[in-house]
Amino acid sequence: MITAFIHKFSSPKSFVILTEKLYPFFIIAGVSMLILGWTWGLLFAPQDAVQGNSYRIIFLHVPSVIFAELIYFFMAVCALMHLVWRVKLAAYLIKSAAPIGAMITFIGLFSGSIWGIPTWGTWWQWDARITSTLILFIMYLGILTLHASFSNLEKADRLMSILVVIGVVNIPLIKKSVDWWSTLHQPASISVSGSSSIDPSMLYPLLISAIGLGFTLISLGILSSRSYILSREKNKKWVSERV
Amino acid sequence: MFNSTFNNFNEILDMGGHGIYVWSVYLIGISIIAISFLIAKKRIKEVHKKIKLKNASS
Amino acid sequence: MKLFSAQNITYSINENKLFHKLSFEINSAEGLHIKGGNGSGKSTLLRIILGITSPSKGSIESFNQDLKIAYLGHKNAIKNYLTPIQNLELLFNDVELNLAFKWLHKFGLSHVQDELTANLSFGQQKKLALIRVLAKSSELIVLDEPFVGLDQVATDQLNNFLIEKLSEGVGLVFTSHIKPMIECKVLHLGRNNA
Amino acid sequence: MLRLIKSESFKLSNKLKAWLGPLLIMVLVLIAFPLSIDISQYDLDKFYFSIIVVSLLMTSFVATEGMFEEDFEDGSLEQEFLIEKDFYKLVLSKIFVYVCLIGIPIAFIGALFSFANGVAIGSFAKVFLLLSLSNLLLFNLFAFGNALSINKGAMLGVLSSLPLALPVIILLGRAIRSIQYGDGFSTIIILMLGIGLVMSAIMPLIISATLKTHID
Numbered sequence: 001m002i003t004a005f006i007h008k009f010s011s012p013k014s015f016v017i018l019t020e021k022l023y024p025f026f027i028i029a030g031v032s033m034l035i036l037g038w039t040w041g042l043l044f045a046p047q048d049a050v051q052g053n054s055y056r057i058i059f060l061h062v063p064s065v066i067f068a069e070l071i072y073f074f075m076a077v078c079a080l081m082h083l084v085w086r087v088k089l090a091a092y093l094i095k096s097a098a099p100i101g102a103m104i105t106f107i108g109l110f111s112g113s114i115w116g117i118p119t120w121g122t123w124w125q126w127d128a129r130i131t132s133t134l135i136l137f138i139m140y141l142g143i144l145t146l147h148a149s150f151s152n153l154e155k156a157d158r159l160m161s162i163l164v165v166i167g168v169v170n171i172p173l174i175k176k177s178v179d180w181w182s183t184l185h186q187p188a189s190i191s192v193s194g195s196s197s198i199d200p201s202m203l204y205p206l207l208i209s210a211i212g213l214g215f216t217l218i219s220l221g222i223l224s225s226r227s228y229i230l231s232r233e234k235n236k237k238w239v240s241e242r243v
Numbered sequence: 244m245f246n247s248t249f250n251n252f253n254e255i256l257d258m259g260g261h262g263i264y265v266w267s268v269y270l271i272g273i274s275i276i277a278i279s280f281l282i283a284k285k286r287i288k289e290v291h292k293k294i295k296l297k298n299a300s301s
Numbered sequence: 302m303k304l305f306s307a308q309n310i311t312y313s314i315n316e317n318k319l320f321h322k323l324s325f326e327i328n329s330a331e332g333l334h335i336k337g338g339n340g341s342g343k344s345t346l347l348r349i350i351l352g353i354t355s356p357s358k359g360s361i362e363s364f365n366q367d368l369k370i371a372y373l374g375h376k377n378a379i380k381n382y383l384t385p386i387q388n389l390e391l392l393f394n395d396v397e398l399n400l401a402f403k404w405l406h407k408f409g410l411s412h413v414q415d416e417l418t419a420n421l422s423f424g425q426q427k428k429l430a431l432i433r434v435l436a437k438s439s440e441l442i443v444l445d446e447p448f449v450g451l452d453q454v455a456t457d458q459l460n461n462f463l464i465e466k467l468s469e470g471v472g473l474v475f476t477s478h479i480k481p482m483i484e485c486k487v488l489h490l491g492r493n494n495a
Numbered sequence: 496m497l498r499l500i501k502s503e504s505f506k507l508s509n510k511l512k513a514w515l516g517p518l519l520i521m522v523l524v525l526i527a528f529p530l531s532i533d534i535s536q537y538d539l540d541k542f543y544f545s546i547i548v549v550s551l552l553m554t555s556f557v558a559t560e561g562m563f564e565e566d567f568e569d570g571s572l573e574q575e576f577l578i579e580k581d582f583y584k585l586v587l588s589k590i591f592v593y594v595c596l597i598g599i600p601i602a603f604i605g606a607l608f609s610f611a612n613g614v615a616i617g618s619f620a621k622v623f624l625l626l627s628l629s630n631l632l633l634f635n636l637f638a639f640g641n642a643l644s645i646n647k648g649a650m651l652g653v654l655s656s657l658p659l660a661l662p663v664i665i666l667l668g669r670a671i672r673s674i675q676y677g678d679g680f681s682t683i684i685i686l687m688l689g690i691g692l693v694m695s696a697i698m699p700l701i702i703s704a705t706l707k708t709h710i711d
Binding site: 135139145150158162168174 | 641644651654655657658661662665704711
Binding site for chain 2: 038042043044045046047051052054056057060064097100103106107110111114115117118216218221223224226227228230231234239240243
């Protein structure tokens, strides 16, 4: 029953049609929120007492690191769906999300590095958070490499899903090692449950730019998944009819 | 809250000596995202072309 | 007795159909000869029968979960850094080993039994691999191109063995380009299905 | 199960390259490291452990390299599937055999070299135990990597499983610090033993599913 339900709502065809309709909304909302959040953050938010103006990198750095992890968790959910219910669409989505994840992880890493120069006096530290983000980046690339190594794409889908699911256990494990290592990194600025240690005048632009980046990445995901789905299903009738 | 922290354009660029870091991060970050969009759009075009070719030949 | 049946099975790789809506069944004491050109999906069909692969569409049913199957595919599952004797010792328990050694002798492999298998010729390796099937007691024999690489003597020996097994009530499925001397049903692949 | 352990150890012991190779590589790396720095022994004992850990990592992925490839290429996996219907027991016994025949000797070599480089003799047993346990963890992880990449070369396997091995390395680094300063060692050993047991039970399941995907 549940399988039938999932399969009905996860046909690549209806996904492509639905996301094509949603795309304008996401891209407009995403870009306008990014412009709003970043203008606010860069030009209007007050200067940080300790770090001066260099902290303004936070409005790009923090959202990208958040999505670096969120995209991986999204992929892990898809991987489970693919392994348990054999949902093809889920595998397509993993394959299209992985490069985006790698890209945003890279942005997070390098913005953090540059931020480190004025604040810590060094662009790299063997700190647990930075290292785990670097490992996350390598994991994204590993997943893509694994998928590219097999000519039987259905086999590649399943192997990739297995790796993604195993990898998701790894992220909290590596994060836990923050406690084991002496860490240089400031504790996370925003926490979901407790009160934030950050002033509202900095928090709002940060939240806006985070949501904006999310929408932007979703619309990027819509584009890349569309091209991937079309190329994978090119022998299907609905694809020929659509084009 | 909505008063600009900066008085003129030069201050914005300079950001108290940290301008080079801040602006380079945003410049590079935005261009990476923009390039990804361009690549994704190009891919869709290529796939469409391929499928059209296939349709024409069959 | 029915051993296996397939209803309307379809198999596709990367969305390309290999075969389409195939139905057949396998009974004990009955042979099934699967024919078809290169790339028509013969080996894949055997693997579906074995339960290694599942069809993309359609249903299969094997009537006995603990069916003892003897199988030899394209890959001969022989360790080429071991001698033939060592290979057989890996495969069989002490009781079956006697029968296996008999076949080793029958196939004329006694004089190379202590050589490394890597040094044996293709035909000799094939014979060694066949012993896996010949010396195991089984209820269903599945063979992929069993006659390739065998000389006339060995081909006859294999044919006789299979005929004997069929009369004992063992089911048989095999693919072959050569017309075998065994009376059996024929399944053509790649001809819009027999 | 006993049948599988017997046949796997028979196969491995007949492949000289597969089990002796990793041991020799371990020795060579451990020799190479002191040569690459000045021979003044003064600082060596402080960070010699780290090179043991890294060479352990290296040798264990060299050791597991062809773990499933041969059986996959020659069709033994398919035959095994017909008998057992899955690969759980096969993987379990393979990892067991590899740990016993390669992992523990490597740990022994590592421990031997650690006290040859100024570590107190009294901690030999501790180091040996620690390295053996971490080899159990690493072999499980790299077996998974090799099952994923099966016949596509060791590089892909390492790429996909090395990130998973990093927490083990962190744990190991922590444990070695506790040996050097003599506190909390037993807690870490128990922790590693626990992780090792859980992993030895679960990893074969995952590897079995991976292998099934490959012969599919």
